[in-house]
Amino acid sequence: VEQKIAARVGRLQAELERKSSELERAKQESERLSQEKQDLEDKASELSRQVDVSVEMLANLKQDLVNKEAELNHKQQ
16 A cells, blocks of 8 residues: 555656646746747837837928928929
8 A cells, every 4th residue: 555655656746846847837938928028019119119200200301392392382483
């Protein structure tokens, strides 16, 4: 009976070690994915800021063009 109990305890300990190892790998993967997510969110935020600046610059250039065209039309008349 003691041998059966010892064998079962041994199997349970081996399974516990395997599960603990799987859990540790899952934690590491979760941390890696969290960091990757944060990096991507930071990059998306920076790209969004760059797009906003570009849109503003284009709007300013368009307004400058409209003003120059109006000035040219005025001079031509």
